[in-house]
Amino acid sequence: xxxTLFDKVWEAHVVRRESDDTPAVLYVDLHxxxxxxxxxxxxxxxxxxxxxxxxxxxxxxxxxxxxxxxxGADGRIPVTDPQAAAQIAQLETNCRDFEIALYALGxxxxxxxxxxxxELGLTRPGMTIVCGDSHTSTHGAFGAxxxxxxxxxxxxxxxxxxxxxxRPGTLRIVIEGRLHPGVTAKDLILSIIATIGVGGxxxxxxxxxxxxxxxxxxxxxxxxxxxxxxxxxxAGMVAPDDTTFQYLADRPHAPRGPAWxxxxxxxxxxxxxxxxxxxxxxxLEASALEPMITYGTNPGMAxxxxxAVPPSDGRASTERAxxxxxxxxxxxLLGHPIDVVFIGSCTNARLGDLRxxxxxxxxxxxxxxxxxxxxxxxxxxxxxxxxxxLDRVFREAGGEWREAGCSMCIAMNGDQLGPGQYAVSxxxxxxxxxQGAGGRTFLASPLTAAASAVxxxxxxxxxxxxx
Amino acid sequence: MEPIRTIASTYIVxxxxxxxxxxxxxxxxxxxxxxxxxxxxxxxxxxxxxxxTPHPDFVLNRxxxxxxxxxxxxxxxxxxxxxxxxxxxLLDSGLRAVVSTSFASIFRNNSLKNGLLxxxxxxxxHRKMMAAAGPPAPTVTIDLETRTITLADGTxxxxxxxxxxxxxxxxxxxxxxxxxxxxxxxDAYERSGS
Numbered sequence: 031x032x033x034t035l036f037d038k039v040w041e042a043h044v045v046r047r048e049s050d051d052t053p054a055v056l057y058v059d060l061h062x063x064x065x066x067x068x069x070x071x072x073x074x075x076x077x078x079x080x081x082x083x084x085x086x087x088x089x090x091x092x093x094x095x096x097x098x099x100x101x102g103a104d105g106r107i108p109v110t111d112p113q114a115a116a117q118i119a120q121l122e123t124n125c126r127d128f129e130i131a132l133y134a135l136g137x138x139x140x141x142x143x144x145x146x147x148x149e150l151g152l153t154r155p156g157m158t159i160v161c162g163d164s165h166t167s168t169h170g171a172f173g174a175x176x177x178x179x180x181x182x183x184x185x186x187x188x189x190x191x192x193x194x195x196x197r198p199g200t201l202r203i204v205i206e207g208r209l210h211p212g213v214t215a216k217d218l219i220l221s222i223i224a225t226i227g228v229g230g231x232x233x234x235x236x237x238x239x240x241x242x243x244x245x246x247x248x249x250x251x252x253x254x255x256x257x258x259x260x261x262x263x264x265a266g267m268v269a270p271d272d273t274t275f276q277y278l279a280d281r282p283h284a285p286r287g288p289a290w291x292x293x294x295x296x297x298x299x300x301x302x303x304x305x306x307x308x309x310x311x312x313x314l315e316a317s318a319l320e321p322m323i324t325y326g327t328n329p330g331m332a333x334x335x336x337x338a339v340p341p342s343d344g345r346a347s348t349e350r351a352x353x354x355x356x357x358x359x360x361x362x363l364l365g366h367p368i369d370v371v372f373i374g375s376c377t378n379a380r381l382g383d384l385r386x387x388x389x390x391x392x393x394x395x396x397x398x399x400x401x402x403x404x405x406x407x408x409x410x411x412x413x414x415x416x417x418x419x420l421d422r423v424f425r426e427a428g429g430e431w432r433e434a435g436c437s438m439c440i441a442m443n444g445d446q447l448g449p450g451q452y453a454v455s456x457x458x459x460x461x462x463x464x465q466g467a468g469g470r471t472f473l474a475s476p477l478t479a480a481a482s483a484v485x486x487x488x489x490x491x492x493x494x495x496x497x
Numbered sequence: 498m499e500p501i502r503t504i505a506s507t508y509i510v511x512x513x514x515x516x517x518x519x520x521x522x523x524x525x526x527x528x529x530x531x532x533x534x535x536x537x538x539x540x541x542x543x544x545x546x547x548x549x550t551p552h553p554d555f556v557l558n559r560x561x562x563x564x565x566x567x568x569x570x571x572x573x574x575x576x577x578x579x580x581x582x583x584x585x586x587l588l589d590s591g592l593r594a595v596v597s598t599s600f601a602s603i604f605r606n607n608s609l610k611n612g613l614l615x616x617x618x619x620x621x622x623h624r625k626m627m628a629a630a631g632p633p634a635p636t637v638t639i640d641l642e643t644r645t646i647t648l649a650d651g652t653x654x655x656x657x658x659x660x661x662x663x664x665x666x667x668x669x670x671x672x673x674x675x676x677x678x679x680x681x682x683x684d685a686y687e688r689s690g691s
Contacts, residue, residue, distance in 0.1 A: 045686045046679060051660045055679050057686055067580065069530035083683075095528050113528040120530045164579040164603060178579035180607035181532075182673075190676050192683055196659060198602075228515055229573040233602060262576060264602055328515050328576070347514040347571060440524045449547050461519040461577060463542040 032303035035269050036200055036235045039175040039300070043158045045192055053194040059157040061187045062143045063090040063130065065121040066442070067162030071184035072124040082128045083191045089152060090125050091133040092118055093142045095442045098405050098432035107135050107433055111444060128188070141408020141434040144168040144376040148252065149410050151281025155270035155297040160187055165376045165458065166265075167258040171251035172278075173270035173300050175235070178259065198264040199234040199309040202302075205242035207317040212492035214386065215250035216378060216456065216475035218242070219257040220322035220332045226312060228330035231263030234309065237302060238268050242316035248277040249382040256377045257458050260329040269301035321491055323363055324460045324473040326351040331460075335478060335490050338362050354462055355470050356450075363472070363488050370453040371402045371483035372465070373476055374432075375439035378456035379407030381414050383476045388420045390480035390494050391427040397486025402429035403445065405437040429483070441466045454482040498612050500669035501641055504593050506566035507634035509556050512627055516570050517577035518604060522586045524578075535582055536589030557590070561634040566593040569626050573597070574615075575604025584608040594639055596646065598623050609662040610672060614639060616646055622654045641667055 033041075046055040061084075068090070075082070082088060095114040101107050109115040118135060125132035133139040139146060144165050147153040153169040159176035160166060162184040169176035183193055203222060209215075223230070236258050238251075246254065251268045258266025268274075275294060278284045285293045320334035331351060333340065341359045342348050352358060357366075373379070373387050384406065396402045404424045406412040412434055415421055421431045438445040439457035447453055447469025456479050460471035474482070477491035484494065526538040544558060545551050551558045568587070574597040575583060584607050587595065594614035605615045616639060618626075626648065629635045638647045639656075641663060647653040665672050 046682050051664070052675065053659065053661050055676065055682065057683070066527050070532045070581075073530075094524075111528070117528050117530055162579055162581075164577065178603055180579055180581035180603060180610065182581060182607065182610040186673055186676055189673070190679065190683060191687075192676060192679065194661070194672055194676055228576055229599060229601075232573070232599060259577075262573065262601055328517065345514060346512050350513060442524045442528060459517075459519065459577060461517045463523050464519045467523065467525070467542060468547060 032306040034200055034302045034306045034308060035173055035237055035267055035300055036175060037306070039156055039158065040197065042156065048197060053196050056193045056195045057158060058160050058187050058191055058193060059087060060147070060152055060159045061088045062147055062159065062161035062166070063088060063184070064094055064143050064161070064163065065092045065117045066094040067181050068124065068184055069117065069120045071162070071181045071188060072128065074185040075128070075188055080189045082130060082188045085129045087191060088130045088188070090121060090130050091140055091143050091146055092121060092135050094436045094440055096135050096435045097443050098435045098437045098445060100433065109135070114443060138409045138413070141410065142376045142379065142436055144256065145380060145407035145411065148172065148248070149281070149408060151278055151284035154278060154284070154293070155274060156300050160193065164259040165256050167263070168252050168256040168376055170255040170258065170265050170267040171248060172274055173267060173297070175265055175267065177265040200237065201231055201234040201263070201310045201312065202237045202239055202308040204240040204311065204313045205238065205316050206240050206313060207315050208242055208245060209316045209319060212477060213319050213321055214475040214477055215246055215253040217319055217322045218316065219254045220324065220329065220473065221319050222314065223257065223261045223330045224322070224332040225314065226261050228260060228328045229262045231258060231261035234263055236261070236263045236266045237308070238266060239302070243268055244271065247382060248273060249380040252380065253377055257329065260458060270297045321475060321478050323478060323488060324471070325355060325357055325363055327354055327460055327462050329458065329460060329473060332473070333363070335474070335488065336364055364490060366488045367452065368400060368454050368472070368482055368487055369451040370447055371400055371479050372405070372438040372453055372455040372457060373479050374403065374405030374407070374437050375457035376407065376436070377458045378476050379405060379411065381411050383456065384411070384415050384420050387476040387480040388423040390477060390484065390491060391429070392423050394427055394484045396428035396483045399486050400483050402427070402483045403432060403438060404429050405432040406434050408434045438465050440464070441469070454479045454488060498669045498671060501612055501614070501666045503641065504566055504614065504639040506593070506637065507561060507564060508567035508569050508596070508626070508637045509562050509565045509634060510627055510630035511556055511568060511570045514571035515573045515576055518575055518580050518583040519577055521575065521583040522580065527580060527582055532585050534589060535586040539586040539590045561632055565634055566591060567596060567637055567639070568592050569596040569623070571597065572599055574600050576601040579603045581607045581611070584611045584613045588613050596623070596626060609666070612666060614641065616656045618646060618654050618656060625652065
């Protein structure tokens with residue numbers, strides 16, 4: 031029977047089949063760990079006197095609560111928040127006690143967990159990957175089945191390398207045509223979420239397919255898969271192809287020599303078979319899409335950047351969202367004043383994203399009323415960006431160039447909006463208070479964010495890109 | 498874990514859709530290494546003004562919230578991040594079940610593993626619960642054995658829950674025990690080299 035990409039990866043990892051009474055036992059190839067969702071899990075191991083079953087399949091880094099402020103004279107990144115420092119120290123202790131590899135703060139491989147997995151070649155097609163973080167869906171860009179789990183499940187995986195799971199449904203989203211210049215992968219995923227809704231993928235694994243997806247780089251595919259969770263999906267996947275294989279070749283953890291050839295042969299069998307059935311299919315035309323911006327307090331509340339806030343549906347949640355954002359139905363978003371622009375996060379802090387932002391910011395100045403924060407996704411991204419002189423572009427434009435981490439996407443580390451402030455942000459969530467208590471977020475692409483930084487208000491990047 | 502069979506309690510209503518885990522417990526309160534005591538941060542952004550003054554009208558600040566074990570909220574409850582701190586905070590505040598028309602997957606998983614019941618009901622039943630919101634706070638009975646939720650007027654509905662978490666919750670068992678019992682199968686899987 032023809033099978034989907036998801037079917038193939040799922041079935042290859044079933045240790046014990048689902049029965050009428052019990053869920054499936056699913057094997058996990060790679061478990062990524064960070065400081066915020068793991069301390070209570072390690073405590074569960076200690077309570078039970080258990081070890082980590084496969085430290086060799088586990089990798090830890092620090093990203094959520096870590097500062098991104100510049101290094102001190104000693105080359106170290108100072109952690110001034112005592113609570114964050116304690117959490118960071120706890121991860122160091124846990125990794126030492128349980129013999130898990132850790133890219134700690136200060137390491138040249140530290141970074142956002144979903145940025146370092148791929149760049150190290152740890153994320154590969156056909157794998158199952160989990161992490162105590164919902165944006166684990168990012169890794170699906172490689173044709174891996176990757177999803178976020180809670181802390182109890184983190185403990186389960188540490189102890190058994192397995193998870194209890196019910197088989198999710200499948201949703202194929204086919205994107206025909208090609209994106210216009212100035213319309214990015216971020217605009218594509220925001221359009222998808224606006225179409226299917228923030229609960230539109232609940233209980234399902236999305237496979238993104240079609241010519242517009244095939245034309246995306248790996249980094250762009252990661253941006254798309256990253257926000258699958260914002261449509262409620264369990265995971266998002268893209269079938270591996272030559273773009274995937276080229277990205278992986280020669281990465282530090284990628285197989286080499288005959289092992290590479292064997293891996294490649296297996297990866298080429300992963301794409302969905304002709305005639306395979308999905309529980310649901312949705313189609314979108316890429317050429318009809320425009321740069322998108324959100325206006326509300328969930329990522330599904332998005333419109334083309336030249337558009338207006340839609341009429342209210344009268345629901346309490348919509349009214350509440352608009353009141354929080356200080357917007358009214360019919361109001362145009364273009365030209366709305368902003369205070370901060372954040373370019374970063376596991377959605378949009380890879381080299382390609384920074385290059386995009388730099389195309390707009392090169393030779394231009396950030397408006398006087400705007401603070402621009404550029405936070406690379408990893409130390410490796412930072413190094414490459416600096417080698418290309420992108421840091422100078424951002425600095426000369428008047429922006430701040432920071433150390434790697436989640437930063438203002440989750441606002442746990444001191445990088446945050448003040449109450450009432452407006453930000454255009456390349457991150458993934460515009461939830462109330464997400465970027466700081468009372469802060470108000472407009473989600474957009476790195477191009478739109480950069481154009482808005484220059485304009486000092488929400489701007490359409492297509493004009494600046496064309497100039 | 499304590500076995501759970503029935504929850505009979507008053508309920509409180511938060512008629513907002515897509516309540517995300519950042520609203521349930523903002524990220525700034527996640528810099529902890531323990532799971533206890535998170536109830537004080539539950540709905541922090543909605544509960545208090547920026548200076549910490551509680552909003553007296555917010556449902557969780559009202560007297561009826563003190564004894565309510567059930568929260569009825571809008572569609573797609575618990576969307577967003579994977580933080581298990583969300584069900585931990587709800588439980589620490591005395592809540593034992595959340596009723597909605599749907600739940601985000603990770604939140605639902607996390608809740609079941611901690612003994613917080615995510616009860617999904619049809620929109621009509623949900624509307625009925627919303628409409629009956631007090632004060633005084635209306636009552637509800639949730640029976641996990643029969644998978645039924647019954648209102649004060651006797652109207653009831655059956656809610657979905659997979660057999661395995663239901664069995665674990667009814668018997669006060671940890672799902673981990675089952676997983677740890679799979680060691681032979683896991684060994685065999687690893688040996689097979691797939």
